[in-house]
Amino acid sequence: MNHKAGYLYVATGQKYIKEAEYSASSLKEVMPNSNITLITDKDYSSPFFDNVILQGFDSIDEKSWKANLVYKIMGISKSPYEKTIFLDTDTYIIEPFNELFELLDHFEVMIAPDYYDKNNIQINGKVVEGYYPYNTGVLAFSKTQQTKRFIDDWLSIYIEELQDFWSDQQAFMKALIKVNVKLFVLSSIYNFRFLNNVGLPDAEKVRILHSRSSKEEFIRIAKLVNSDTSQRVWVAPLRKIFNWESKKMFQGIRNILYPLIKTNK
Structure with missing residues (x-):
């Protein structure tokens, strides 16, 4: 694969693969030349995915729904691109946002705030006050030694503390403290979670809607x-x-x- 920059979905099960396909179709409609990869556990073919990478699910010991979040981080670590924009399956693209790839010339990880998740982050048993999670449903990153280490730590922290976390986002925040990556916080126009109250900046269109809903x-x-x-x-x-x-x-x-x-x- 010659593409150095592309978009990544990670999904298993018919429901979520179809959801990823629908999101990818909205992405192709807005940016037809986008290169899109799906990481999944079974063969799948779609005109909206340029590449499908198989990754087994059997190696995951966790049996609850949290196994899907373990699989998500594992999938992110397998991105084939030098510059990746990971998208949750329940995203819907309404405006181009390939400017994020240019921003990755200056930063290693880019992510938007989560206005709903107020879970405390504990380091060495002590709450880090004012340090609230980002939303990992839209994540841009470049392939560097530091980001590889960061994603590996994100995965290992989540697996180790699985019973204490309701999502992968607390583990993401703990990995950020542990590994020094160049981070840029994105505006909510790149991850507009419309189930929450959100302020939007002047003269900027929302690019990505994020929450489950009908096409209408x-x-x-x-x-x-x-x-x-x-x-x-x-x-x-x-x-x-x-x-x-x-x-x-x-x-x-x-x-x-x-x-x-x-x-x-």
């Missing part, structure tokens, strides 16, 4: 978040986006109603 809902949310690219806030319970104009509108309504409320008291 993905398209609807894409229109909502990118129809106006001013500084804005996504309010998840309402499934609505609010910007500065929205604020001025609400202030106007408040200015009209507030005197009426005071009069009626």
